[in-house]
Amino acid sequence: MAGSAALTVLTIGGKDITAPAVAQDDACYMVNSSGKRVNLGKLCRGGMAQPAARGYFLARIKRRDGGTPVIDVTFNGNRTYEMLVDTGASGTLITRSMAQALNIPIVGAGRFTMADGRNIIMPVGRINSITVDGATVRNLNVAIANDSAEGLLGSDFLGNYDIKIKRDVVEFYPR
Known part of the structure; x- marks a missing residue:
């Protein structure tokens, strides 16, 4: 298994229990005394450890559109x-129906x-907050496109974090 390493997970009775850890593994698990991995996803928010525990925020890639990751993004906390993670887009773009559902005020055009x-x-609207697993940027202007467009998470959000795009997840590291 390429990219695996031994990781001490738990010490019981002075005995270290280790298991291979892979970068794409779920972050919420434990290893029992027989060395078997036990999924603790029901105990962790979203099946993953809290960002404070791991030092970064994590978004699962739901699918890829032309190779570009698609992740869940929360607007205004609710x-x-x-959204497509578009590292080439300077700004975030949402659709008209998203803007209407979010009651986004139009502040101009660009x-x-x-x-x-x-x-x-396109019209430009003002978003109170954009959040990915706790990684949050506040008070952003976003482009509002026709509903035929796809939502793009652009550099106005991404540029606030060091990001790593992996096979199944996108990691957001606070700067």
Whole structure:
């Protein structure tokens, strides 16, 4: 198994119990006295350790769209949407229906250059907060696109964290 390492997980009666740990493993588990992994997902929020315990925030990749990760993102603390993690986008883009559901106030309009080079004008709204597993950025302006577009989590959020995109997760490290 490439990328595995022995990790001391638990000491019982002076005996260290170790198990292989892989970067993609669930963070919420224990190893019992016979060395078997026991999933503690029901005890941990979202099946993962709390960010304070691991030092970073973690988002599970739900799927990939053209190779780009899609993760759950929570807006204003109460609504969660699937968004593309777009490291090439300078800003975050939401759809009109998302903006309406979130009661996002329109604060203006902006000219945006799309990936294909087109320049388009879109309304701009103000979001109170964007959160991924506790990683939060407050008071962001976001572009509001037609509902045919996909939501993009851009560098205005991502740039506040050092990120690692792995096979099944995206890790957000506070700067």
